[in-house]
Amino acid sequence: MRALVVDDSRAMRSLLRQILLQLGIEVAEAAEGRAAIDLVEAGPVPELVLVDWHMPVMDGLELVTELRAHKEWRHMAIMMVTTESEHENMVRALLAGANEYLIKPFTADAVVEKLSLLGLHCATVPAGDSYGGATQP
Amino acid sequence: MTDLVSNETIAEITQTFWGAYLPDAGDLIPAVGLPAIEDVRSRVDIDGAWTGCVEVSCSMAVARKIASVMFAAEPSEIAEADVRDAVGELVNVVGGNIKSILPAPTSLSVPILDDGGEWRFAAELESEVLLAWAGEPIVVRVWRPEGTI
Amino acid sequence: MTTATAEDFQYLQGFLLDRSAIVLSEDKQYLVETRLLPVVQRHGVESITDLVRAIRRGDKTVETAVVDAMTTNETSWFRDSAPFDALRNLVLPELVASNVTRRRLAIWSAACSTGQELYSVAMLLDSEFSDLASWHVDLHGTDLSTTVVQRARAGSFTALEINRGLPATLLVRYFRREGAQFVIADSIRARVRFELFNLARPWPPMQDYDVILLRNVLIYFDVETKRNVLERVRGRLRPGGFLLLGTAETTRGLVDGFRPIPVGATTVFRREES
Numbered sequence: 057m058r059a060l061v062v063d064d065s066r067a068m069r070s071l072l073r074q075i076l077l078q079l080g081i082e083v084a085e086a087a088e089g090r091a092a093i094d095l096v097e098a099g100p101v102p103e104l105v106l107v108d109w110h111m112p113v114m115d116g117l118e119l120v121t122e123l124r125a126h127k128e129w130r131h132m133a134i135m136m137v138t139t140e141s142e143h144e145n146m147v148r149a150l151l152a153g154a155n156e157y158l159i160k161p162f163t164a165d166a167v168v169e170k171l172s173l174l175g176l177h178c179a180t181v182p183a184g185d186s187y188g189g190a191t192q193p
Numbered sequence: 194m195t196d197l198v199s200n201e202t203i204a205e206i207t208q209t210f211w212g213a214y215l216p217d218a219g220d221l222i223p224a225v226g227l228p229a230i231e232d233v234r235s236r237v238d239i240d241g242a243w244t245g246c247v248e249v250s251c252s253m254a255v256a257r258k259i260a261s262v263m264f265a266a267e268p269s270e271i272a273e274a275d276v277r278d279a280v281g282e283l284v285n286v287v288g289g290n291i292k293s294i295l296p297a298p299t300s301l302s303v304p305i306l307d308d309g310g311e312w313r314f315a316a317e318l319e320s321e322v323l324l325a326w327a328g329e330p331i332v333v334r335v336w337r338p339e340g341t342i
Numbered sequence: 343m344t345t346a347t348a349e350d351f352q353y354l355q356g357f358l359l360d361r362s363a364i365v366l367s368e369d370k371q372y373l374v375e376t377r378l379l380p381v382v383q384r385h386g387v388e389s390i391t392d393l394v395r396a397i398r399r400g401d402k403t404v405e406t407a408v409v410d411a412m413t414t415n416e417t418s419w420f421r422d423s424a425p426f427d428a429l430r431n432l433v434l435p436e437l438v439a440s441n442v443t444r445r446r447l448a449i450w451s452a453a454c455s456t457g458q459e460l461y462s463v464a465m466l467l468d469s470e471f472s473d474l475a476s477w478h479v480d481l482h483g484t485d486l487s488t489t490v491v492q493r494a495r496a497g498s499f500t501a502l503e504i505n506r507g508l509p510a511t512l513l514v515r516y517f518r519r520e521g522a523q524f525v526i527a528d529s530i531r532a533r534v535r536f537e538l539f540n541l542a543r544p545w546p547p548m549q550d551y552d553v554i555l556l557r558n559v560l561i562y563f564d565v566e567t568k569r570n571v572l573e574r575v576r577g578r579l580r581p582g583g584f585l586l587l588g589t590a591e592t593t594r595g596l597v598d599g600f601r602p603i604p605v606g607a608t609t610v611f612r613r614e615e616s
Contacts, residue, residue: 071214
């Protein structure tokens with residue numbers, strides 16, 4: 057499996073990358089929404105996108121809206137990973153097309169459980185074994 | 194401010210960051226009488242139904258330790274820009290969680306790092322919480338624009 | 343003095359076995375220290391030895407604090423989702439069909455911790471089994487820790503707790519923000535009840551249940567206690583009722599009268615019609 061981590065903090069991207077790598081998930085990174093779109097367009101398309109909310113250039117909510125405007129990416133699972141936890145904003149993100157929501161700060165266990173809710177049972181997948189072309193357009 | 198977010202809540206929120214990301218690195222405890230060492234400073238601005246900012250500062254040693262866990266590298270190997278970035282994420286999490294308790298709606302800025310230039314801003318101190326980690330101080334401050342209550 | 347002496351450890355082993363049927367193996371010395379040092383600080387005493395002394399004296403406050411601290415309260419909502427898939431896809435549909443004339447359903451979360459499991463069941467019933475709205479549904483949670491039961495009743499959770507396996511759709515539907523806490527909707531809280539209950543002690547007379555959730559509890563018990571608890575659980579389960587255990591747990595080799603049924607990634611244990 058392949059994931060794209062979108063966060064303007066290198067430290068946060070690094071932390072998420074460590075957690076995902078341990079689960080056998082390949083990780084690409086972008087520092088904001090526009091760069092994330094470019095990466096997805098260039099392919100390969102990730103199965104999972106983790107999205108921070110407050111970022112420069114294109115924020116997380118815009119990114120989710122943009123990703124969901126592409127029908128060919130509809131199988132992509134999107135999870136918000138952000139400190140933003142106002143009720144109204146969480147609803148906005150879900151309505152825009154995010155599938156899950158993780159509030160910062162979080163533990164590694166919480167990430168694993170959220171991926172399980174998304175139907176991504178990755179903990180048992182050996183590293184580097186799961187990245188196939190199935191989701192490529 | 195103290196009516197909206199108590200010093201205990203600010204401390205709790207900051208401790209939650211340690212509990213989640215630095216669980217093996219020892220507890221963050223309330224500090225009394227520890228001189229504040231503010232080598233690294235970062236803030237996030239909150240704007241809307243409540244306007245002000247949340248600032249976190251700490252010593253370079255603390256900042257390096259936080260960064261070393263987040264970047265999974267030895268403290269000495271981490272570039273200074275990455276150290277500041279890690280403190281930026283700390284203030285983002287602390288500020289973001291404080292924002293969620295304040296009257297809504299508000300918007301949160303990306304972390305603004307003190308890069309050695311002008312850091313003073315026209316603001317009045319609302320709250321100041323001094324915490325200690327392994328004997329080193331961490332300060333969380335909440336500021337409001339001058340003239341607002 | 344931050345370490346527990348060999349004597350302290352031995353005493354705590356006996357105390358915890360008696361009070362909560364928890365087996366504290368020799369390699370758990372570190373656990374005693376990490377869990378009890380905050381209790382030492384809170385009670386303003388000097389050491390773990392002082393705590394042990396207070397328990398020997400019969401100090402109930404310290405006893406409770408030590409049991410609370412030593413009991414694992416690690417818990418999440420739809421923890422490892424498989425058991426909830428089993429409830430959704432097999433257990434509840436079966437029970438809705440078989441109880442359709444009685445229009446009653448009783449579910450017991452027998453080691454409910456801070457309530458996430460039972461609240462999850464309540465949210466599942468509310469969102470996906472709306473037929474049950476007119477039934478008499480008893481959702482009962484019990485735990486041996488006073489603090490934990492009080493927290494379960496409050497239904498108020500931190501963001502860290504909310505992050506643990508609660509689907510975002512349920513979060514926005516059933517929780518409201520109160521300061522830093524997320525509080526469960528009154529409509530859900532009104533459907534559950536929480537009580538203090540020690541599985542390892544003699545049980546008071548109680549009703550029968552259609553579903554008993556006893557997840558990740560048996561792992562802390564020795565074989566004798568496991569067997570004893572499972573026998574009593576069987577006695578409180580209606581014929582055809584379901585027992586849900588943790589992933590690593592089973593009735594096999596311990597107690598008769600259960601039929602294991604694999605569902606998705608898990609196994610549920612159905613009480614045979616006797």
